[in-house]
Amino acid sequence: MTSVxxxxxxxxxxxxxxxxxxxxxxxxxxxxHVLVVHNPAKTALLPIVNRVQLxxxxxxxxxxxGTIVVNSWSVxxxxxxxxxVGARALVKGIRSQVxxxxxxxxxxxxxxxxxxxxxxxxxxxxxxxxxxxxxxxVSSLGGDISPYVPDVVKRFLDTQ
Ligand code: PNS
Numbered sequence: 327m328t329s330v331x332x333x334x335x336x337x338x339x340x341x342x343x344x345x346x347x348x349x350x351x352x353x354x355x356x357x358x359h360v361l362v363v364h365n366p367a368k369t370a371l372l373p374i375v376n377r378v379q380l381x382x383x384x385x386x387x388x389x390x391x392g393t394i395v396v397n398s399w400s401v402x403x404x405x406x407x408x409x410x411v412g413a414r415a416l417v418k419g420i421r422s423q424v425x426x427x428x429x430x431x432x433x434x435x436x437x438x439x440x441x442x443x444x445x446x447x448x449x450x451x452x453x454x455x456x457x458x459x460x461x462x463x464v465s466s467l468g469g470d471i472s473p474y475v476p477d478v479v480k481r482f483l484d485t486q
Contacts, residue, residue, distance in 0.1 A: 331355040343453035347419040352392030384476035405440035
């Protein structure tokens, strides 16, 4: 049986920390779906279509191996997408206790809703401090974001 996992998130924009999690998920599962989901609790910088393209281009640029599908989801529950593609697991990166507190209720609800388990991966220490919100802030104030994001994201944000 093919093992399928979903790596969900806002990815606004995708960071080197996200790519690390995606790459490691692709080593654990036969098929990984990177799913861009609108999070109404956050003020978006990039349209969803751009976020999807930047993830696709970053995966190509870094030549990540494995079957990695990039998609977006805007209607219904995250677990509905999991059911649609036959995924029994979500994969998320956990950088700190703050992330644990944020992710735990969602993991329990997703398991209760559809039996979808959440697997937490610890980050590479090199990326443990990287977040999309930090990247958005540094970028908007003219700082150098190249240590935190793939080259395609840096080039894209430089044109904005
Ligand atoms: O990168 P983010 O913003 O922390 O990702 C959060 C996200 C999009 C994964 C989360 O908000 C989510 O799962 N949204 C889908 C809506 C849903 O299914 N909610 C119920 C279960 S938590």
